[in-house]
Amino acid sequence: MNTAKHLFSYPKPNIHSLAKTYKPAPFLPMSRAEMDKLGWETCDIVVVCGDAYVDHPSFGMAVIGRFLESQGFRVGIIAQPDWRSAEPFKALGKPNLFFGVSAGNMDSMINRYTADLRMRSDDAYTPGGQGGKRPDRAVTVYSQRCKEAYKDVPIVLGGIEASLRRIAQYDYWSNEVRRSVLIDATADILLYGNAERAIAEVAHSLAAGKSIKELDSIRGTVVIKKEAPAGWTEIDSTRIDWPGNIDKLPNPYEYQHNAKSVVDAAQTDINNSQIGLRQLDPEKMAEQIAALNPEAASQLATQGCPAQGIESEKAFDPNEPQPIRIIPMPLQNRSDLVDNEKVYVRLPSFDKVRKDSILYAHASRVLHQEANPYNARPMIQKHENREVWINPPPIPLETDELDGVFDLPYARVPHPIYGKQKIPAYDMIKTSINIMRGCFGGCTFCSITEHEGRIIQSRSQESILKEIEDIRDKVPGFTGHISDLGGPTANMYRLTCKDMPTLSKCRRLSCVYPTICKNLVTSHKHTTNLYREARKIRGVNRVSVASGLRYDLAVLDPEYVKELVTHHVGGYLKIAPEHTEEGVLSQMMKPKMSSYYEFKRMFDKFSKEAGKEQFLIPYFIAAHPGTRDEDMLNLALWLKKNNFEVDQVQTFYPSPMSLATAMYVSERNPLKKLTYKSGKINIPRGIEQRRLQKALLRYHDPANWPIIREALRAMRKPHLIGNSASALIPDEQTGARNTGRGHNPNARAQGKPASKAASGKFTSNTNNHQATAKTASKPAAKAFGDKFESAKKFNAQTTAPKSAGAPVKKEFTGTKTGKTQQRNNRPTEQSQRHKPGAPKK
Numbered sequence: 091m092n093t094a095k096h097l098f099s100y101p102k103p104n105i106h107s108l109a110k111t112y113k114p115a116p117f118l119p120m121s122r123a124e125m126d127k128l129g130w131e132t133c134d135i136v137v138v139c140g141d142a143y144v145d146h147p148s149f150g151m152a153v154i155g156r157f158l159e160s161q162g163f164r165v166g167i168i169a170q171p172d173w174r175s176a177e178p179f180k181a182l183g184k185p186n187l188f189f190g191v192s193a194g195n196m197d198s199m200i201n202r203y204t205a206d207l208r209m210r211s212d213d214a215y216t217p218g219g220q221g222g223k224r225p226d227r228a229v230t231v232y233s234q235r236c237k238e239a240y241k242d243v244p245i246v247l248g249g250i251e252a253s254l255r256r257i258a259q260y261d262y263w264s265n266e267v268r269r270s271v272l273i274d275a276t277a278d279i280l281l282y283g284n285a286e287r288a289i290a291e292v293a294h295s296l297a298a299g300k301s302i303k304e305l306d307s308i309r310g311t312v313v314i315k316k317e318a319p320a321g322w323t324e325i326d327s328t329r330i331d332w333p334g335n336i337d338k339l340p341n342p343y344e345y346q347h348n349a350k351s352v353v354d355a356a357q358t359d360i361n362n363s364q365i366g367l368r369q370l371d372p373e374k375m376a377e378q379i380a381a382l383n384p385e386a387a388s389q390l391a392t393q394g395c396p397a398q399g400i401e402s403e404k405a406f407d408p409n410e411p412q413p414i415r416i417i418p419m420p421l422q423n424r425s426d427l428v429d430n431e432k433v434y435v436r437l438p439s440f441d442k443v444r445k446d447s448i449l450y451a452h453a454s455r456v457l458h459q460e461a462n463p464y465n466a467r468p469m470i471q472k473h474e475n476r477e478v479w480i481n482p483p484p485i486p487l488e489t490d491e492l493d494g495v496f497d498l499p500y501a502r503v504p505h506p507i508y509g510k511q512k513i514p515a516y517d518m519i520k521t522s523i524n525i526m527r528g529c530f531g532g533c534t535f536c537s538i539t540e541h542e543g544r545i546i547q548s549r550s551q552e553s554i555l556k557e558i559e560d561i562r563d564k565v566p567g568f569t570g571h572i573s574d575l576g577g578p579t580a581n582m583y584r585l586t587c588k589d590m591p592t593l594s595k596c597r598r599l600s601c602v603y604p605t606i607c608k609n610l611v612t613s614h615k616h617t618t619n620l621y622r623e624a625r626k627i628r629g630v631n632r633v634s635v636a637s638g639l640r641y642d643l644a645v646l647d648p649e650y651v652k653e654l655v656t657h658h659v660g661g662y663l664k665i666a667p668e669h670t671e672e673g674v675l676s677q678m679m680k681p682k683m684s685s686y687y688e689f690k691r692m693f694d695k696f697s698k699e700a701g702k703e704q705f706l707i708p709y710f711i712a713a714h715p716g717t718r719d720e721d722m723l724n725l726a727l728w729l730k731k732n733n734f735e736v737d738q739v740q741t742f743y744p745s746p747m748s749l750a751t752a753m754y755v756s757e758r759n760p761l762k763k764l765t766y767k768s769g770k771i772n773i774p775r776g777i778e779q780r781r782l783q784k785a786l787l788r789y790h791d792p793a794n795w796p797i798i799r800e801a802l803r804a805m806r807k808p809h810l811i812g813n814s815a816s817a818l819i820p821d822e823q824t825g826a827r828n829t830g831r832g833h834n835p836n837a838r839a840q841g842k843p844a845s846k847a848a849s850g851k852f853t854s855n856t857n858n859h860q861a862t863a864k865t866a867s868k869p870a871a872k873a874f875g876d877k878f879e880s881a882k883k884f885n886a887q888t889t890a891p892k893s894a895g896a897p898v899k900k901e902f903t904g905t906k907t908g909k910t911q912q913r914n915n916r917p918t919e920q921s922q923r924h925k926p927g928a929p930k931k
Contacts, residue, residue: 094309094485097286098494102162103297105134105186114499117145118155118167120507125166125182133166134158135293136185138232139249140201140224141194141215141515142508143169145501147557148519150195150249156498157286163187163293169505170216173225176238185243187296189236190289191277192249193228195515197745199251199263202226205743206777207263214518217504217511226263229255233275244302245277246292253282253541256312256480257457257471258440259746260450260755267444267755270471270478272312278302280312283541284527286495287484309463310484315477318470323433324416325467328442330452330764434479435460439472447756448766454752455760461544464594486545492527493553502564520565522574522636523557525549525620529578530585530610531640532600532679533668534749534761535714535742538578544601545593548584551620555627562629570630575620575658576637581644584616599749599761602642603679612643614650621653633658638709639665641689642681648692655696659704663693666709669721670728677716677753677771679761708734712783713774714742715753719782719801726786726818727810735790741780795819 119125120143125133135158139151146152155165166185171178179189194201194215202210202221212219225231229251236245255271272280279302281288288310295305306313318324435456437443443450453471460466466482487495502520504513527547529539554575562568577583587593587601588609601607624633635658644651655663667686669675675682690706697704712722729736744751752760757770774780782801785794798819802810810818 094287095291097157097290097487097491098160100161100290100294103294105297114156114159117501117505118143118152118159118165119182120167120169120505121181122183130164132164132184132186133182134163134186134297135188135190136166136168136182137190137192138168138171138179138236139192139194140170140198140228140232142217142513143167143505144513144516145503145505146516146520147496147498147500148195148522148524149516150192152500153495153498154190154192154248154285154289156500157495158289158293160494160498161290161293163297167505170223171232171235173228173231173235176235179232179235179239184240187293188244188246188278188302189233189240190246190248191229191232191236191252191275192247193232193251194224194249197251197254198224198226198228200743200745203263205741205780212514214515215513217508217513219512219514227251227274229271230275233277237276244279244296245275246289247272247275247277247280248282248285248289250537250541252280254537254746256280256282257437257453257469257478257747258443258473260744260751261746262744262751267440267450269440269473270312272314272478273473273476278313279305281310282312283310283484283543284487285310285484286487286491306479307481309481312478312480315470315479317477318434318436321432324470325433325435326416327435327452327456328438328449330448330766434468434470437469437471440474441472448758448764448768451752451756451758451760452764454747454749455764457747458540458599458749459597461540462593462596463543463545465597483543486528486543486547489548489550492547492549496524496549496553496557500560502560503566519573521561521568521572522576523554523561523572524577525554525575526577526583529582530601531579532598532603534677534679534753535668535711537745537748540747542578545587546582546585548616551616551623554620555623558624558627558630562627568629570632572624572630572633574634574636575624576635578637580635580637580639581614581617581650582640583614583620585611585614585643587611600679602640603681604676606642606646612646614644614647618647618650618653621658625657632660634660636664639663641665642685645685645688645692651689651692652696652699655693655702655704656700659697659702661703662705662707664707664709665689668709668711669714669717670725671717671721674714674717674721677759677761678711678714678750708736710736710739710787712739712741712787713780715750715773716759716771717774717783718772719774719779719786719805722783722786723802723805723807723810723818726789729787730789730818736787739784739787741784742774789818 115124115128117124118137119128119130119133125131137151137155141149141151143149143151145156151167151169155167158165166182168179168181171181196215201213201215201224204210209221211221213221213223216223229247229249233245233247236243252271252275255268257270258267259270260266261268268274270280279292281292288308291308292302292305292311296302305311306315437453437456438446438449443453457469460469461483463483463485468482469480471478471480504516526549528542528545529536530544530546532539532544558572561572562570587596587607588611592609598607601610606612621633621635624630635654639654644654665686666680667683668678668680670683672682693704693706710725742750742754744754749760753771754773757773758764758768759771762768774783778797782797785791785797786801788794789798799811799822802808802818809816812821813824
């Protein structure tokens with residue numbers, strides 16, 4: 091089993107700026123005046139970030155900054171600098187070691203644009219909620235400005251924007267596959283995931299006098315190389331149509347082979363045949379090749395066969411160093427061919443995935459295969475004349491290490507420079523606590539797993555309870571309410587694999603889909619006990635659980651559900667079935683509705699026993715890859731049957747690196763074996779189809795009735811229009827009468843709870859209807875086919891400053907032949923789904 095150096099075992103660095111003291115600063119300095127007050131002449135590290143500086147463990151810059159401070163480095167913060175020139179990046183002077191660059195807790199493009207490419211007017215991570223305080227593609231812009239300010243200072247990229255762009259990725263906003271952000275940003279190294287291990291190694295290595303170019307093998311990092319390293323074995327995964335018979339596929343990533351397929355694959359082209367021959371039985375090779383491929387045999391006779399000791403003038407000399415051995419992807423499990431100590435996987439090149447959408451999906455599939463830090467191999471992807479080298483993920487933090495990160499001396503409030511200005515994201519999470527990291531759910535639309543990993547990293551109960559006390563003592567105006575004990579998921583705390591040898595070999599994409607793994611610990615006893623102890627803390631009168639709940643896991647522990655429902659639900663509990671139809675749920679890798687019904691039964695039972703009237707708030711996604719209009723109609727009918735009028739509606743947003751984005755690009759399902767003959771899946775693309783699918787989720791809103799009526803008639807389902815109990819919406823005459831009275835017909839759609847006496851329905855308490863109402867009056871982006879002229883016109887009307895890299899729509903050529911495919915869908919934002927309280931560094 092791989093191990094890692096303990097986070098807090100590094101000796102304090104011996105560099106000039108550290109000659110005096112290591113006392114933590116009240117706040118990491120944001121100005122020269124603050125540095126002078128601390129007695130600092132220079133900073134060792136300057137962190138540049140797209141968020142306002144809040145010294146709280148839910149904000150990535152604070153976590154990284156305080157952690158580096160604990161390692162003995164002097165860290166300064168440049169938060170939301172004006173990117174129009176390099177001067178603001180010189181505010182703290184030249185750093186001794188490096189610039190750390192992050193877009194912030196959110197991807198700057200998702201933060202700035204809706205799924206219809208409309209520019210948002212607000213930003214939750216900015217004082218006053220003001221939008222436009224960070225550039226588009228902030229990592230790239232900030233990095234380039236840092237280089238302009240001090241060209242000889244290394245640039246270290248981090249945060250979720252960089253993390254999810256570590257290889258060539260589909261960019262929804264320009265509708266094209268873009269290069270690794272490491273190349274576009276002209277940076278030196280990229281750190282992905284929660285990067286404490288990598289940042290510690292980088293910082294201490296540079297402090298010890300190493301060059302940034304020497305740091306090319308640190309886990310959790312991405313670097314640029316001129317060529318693949320010598321002496322390694324390459325698993326060639328640049329194609330999907332390897333010849334040969336594959337008899338059995340236990341999962342999408344493990345290939346079986348036979349002797350004929352070995353030779354067949356090796357001889358397909360002369361390059362592979364030359365290399366493949368060196369790995370096979372030399373005595374039988376000539377006979378096998380002659381029988382299977384006479385032309386290849388003829389070439390080998392001319393060039394020589396090293397496997398048989400036959401040489402010619404062009405023959406390979408076995409006494410010379412062999413820089414690389416290349417093994418075709420179908421043979422990757424051959425122990426006699428692959429040296430697991432020095433093997434990497436070659437992904438299809440940037441140029442190939444840019445032109446071939448099926449290869450893009452294949453590359454995404456391979457990337458997700460190499461996600462387990464205990465068996466992942468390095469990957470390499472060619473970008474023109476450079477190689478992007480992706481080191482394996484970092485080893486997960488042990489509990490005491492994670493405790494150490496969260497126990498650092500955070501002030502738990504925004505920097506004083508902001509005065510009394512409100513920072514919405516801080517107000518949302520200032521009394522919430524992150525109890526764990528990671529998610530093994532594997533939902534295809536979500537990219538959190540690709541950032542934080544599938545292995546759950548949990549804090550100790552003592553550390554969590556101590557943080558509750560810190561909130562009580564430090565947060566101004568604390569009322570006694572802890573707003574959340576959770577994380578990316580509410581109920582994965584201390585749920586791990588029972589067997590480490592099994593974990594070290596596992597390549598499953600999800601521990602809970604299609605069924606819950608038999609090796610997964612599913613007891614919630616640690617979470618249940620944590621809830622009970624949290625309620626005992628003096629000064630705490632209420633502890634809520636606001637993070638999304640994985641209900642298919644919860645139903646396996648009724649005691650946990652009872653504890654949750656009885657004490658930690660404030661009337662409403664968020665859960666995310668996402669859909670009702672099995673075909674769509676399978677594309678999402680979400681559980682069937684039977685799990686929802688079982689959880690609802692338990693929820694209602696325990697709520698009644700507690701004497702409480704409580705409700706579930708379901709989340710649903712429209713326009714997810716694989717969703718037909720008929721699927722959305724069935725969902726709408728389910729909502730009506732179950733008396734739901736939901737306003738918490740999301741439309742699929744293709745974020746970089748998610749598997750659902752690969753579906754969106756390729757129109758294929760990368761959860762299955764991919765070939766060029768793989769069947770297509772339905773992708774809701776057109777703006778009208780996207781609007782219809784969203785409208786069906788909000789069937790109760792009169793503003794949506796006209797488009798739904800038109801669709802129902804086109805689908806030959808006019809019986810769903812009218813006044814009968816089975817109808818989904820009223821007809822035109824009834825609808826006109828209902829909306830012509832003096833009351834507000836959209837009251838429920840605006841999220842106001844319906845009168846129980848009037849309808850017996852529960853309406854989720856949100857105000858999403860206001861955004862929908864605006865949609866009807868503003869120009870919509872038609873997406874993909876028209877180069878987003880509507881979006882451009884809308885964006886041109888805004889007063890926010892124009893930023894580098896603003897979305898410009900291009901046609902995406904994503905087929906094997908290069909034929910243009912129109913992309914006519916603009917789906918919404920769920921892929922970075924977790925609360926602001928979950929740190930994204």
